[in-house]
Amino acid sequence: MDITTRLQLLEAVRRADQANAAHTAASRACSRATQAAVEALTRLVHCDRQLAEASGPDRIRHGDMLDAARQTYAESGRRKHAARTKLRRTFVAARTANRELAALYGPHARGRATGGKRRSAVAASVLDELAAMPLDLIRAADAILVHSSAGKDSLVMLHRLATWAAQAGCKDKVVVVHCDLGDTSEWPGVRELAQRQAERYGLRFVAIDADGGLLGLVEKRGMFPDATRRLCTSTLKRDKANVLLTAIVTALGLDRQALIINCLGIRAAESTARSRKLPLSIDTRTSNGKRLVLTWHPIFTLSDAEVWQEIASEGLEYHPAYDALIPRLSCVFCVLAGFSVLVRAVRLCWALDLPLPQQYKDLEARIGHRFKEQYSLADVIKEAARIEAEEGPLTWRPGDAIRDQLGDTAADYYLHRLALAA
Ligand code: SF4
Structure with a gap:
């Protein structure tokens, strides 16, 4: 299977996953709308009975309540109809996306993982293959974003990527992205170091300013983030980097889906949570019809000592x-x-x-x-x-x-x- 087919397969998996998720959400929404319609009907019957039993001034009040119940019932009917229409539409979309995936994968399925979790097994097998062919991956990419904190893992990742990009003749695709949290958050000289590290390889460097940094974020929210509510990473780094990602895709001006590779210096040895990640994965959060975004951890399997060995x-x-x-x-x-x-x-x-x-x-x-x-x-x-x-x-x-x-x-x-x- 060539790299183009592998990437087409990943996009087909992404679309099938997305279509299935939309169908599941529509199914839940439909259940809620049906339940709301049943409740509205029960209320309508109740109001009707109360009006029949009422007399004198109470009839006016119960008449108003019956009118309101009729309106609610009519509205719930409209909502149920819309939810059912959406359910049918998402069902057809999911079926189409899964058929397209099966048609694309069928000719290459022999000897590969399929099993019960078919889509995830297909994606995992293709992603494993791609992670093992860095030069092809770099050549196929339209842009490669290397997220650098200037720390030791970023440094070794950058060194490897810069070497591969030079071998592949693709250094112009690489952008080193550094989120600068400012001197109230970080050690002095971090931003300058990140820039020097990128410039050593002649790579483009972009620093993103996170206004106020960690101190500003805590001041604004009135609380420190923690491991379970790690707003600092998403607010100060990821959200801002996503804005840059969109700008890069726009600047590419392609009339087809762009392939963007986001590189992070995450390693399995750092923590149990990180060991559960994959060396290469589809970033479903930022991928869409205009861009397929892959998250790549090029030094995922290195130990601390190996990182220092490479630095030395x-x-x-x-x-x-x-x-x-x-x-x-x-x-x-x-x-x-x-x-x-x-x-x-x-x-x-x-x-x-x-x-x-x-x-x-x-x-x-x-x-x-x-x-x-x-x-x-x-x-x-x-x-x-x-x-x-x-x-x-x-x-x-x-x-x-x-x-x-x-x-x-x-x-x-x-x-x-x-x-x-x-
Ligand atoms: S997890 Fe939060 S506090 Fe820790 S380095 Fe990242 S942004 Fe800073």
């Missing part, structure tokens, strides 16, 4: 916060970080003379909402002060992140390479 051996520039053994280049006070990481972040802020700990502590007091359910940022600051009293200020050396992961020799070699490149 390729001499890639990483953010100095890692040398202070901050494990992720996220927001300085990420709502998903553990207590010990937050304590270290407070100490690093003090070492760098950043006002963030006090700003976040003040914010907590102002909105009356703790940074986390289990503890406040004031608790974190207290613990950081206790450790500083015992150990003194936080210190680190360039290359400590690599030293910590891979040992002294690797760190010395890395620093030597960076010095040569400077």
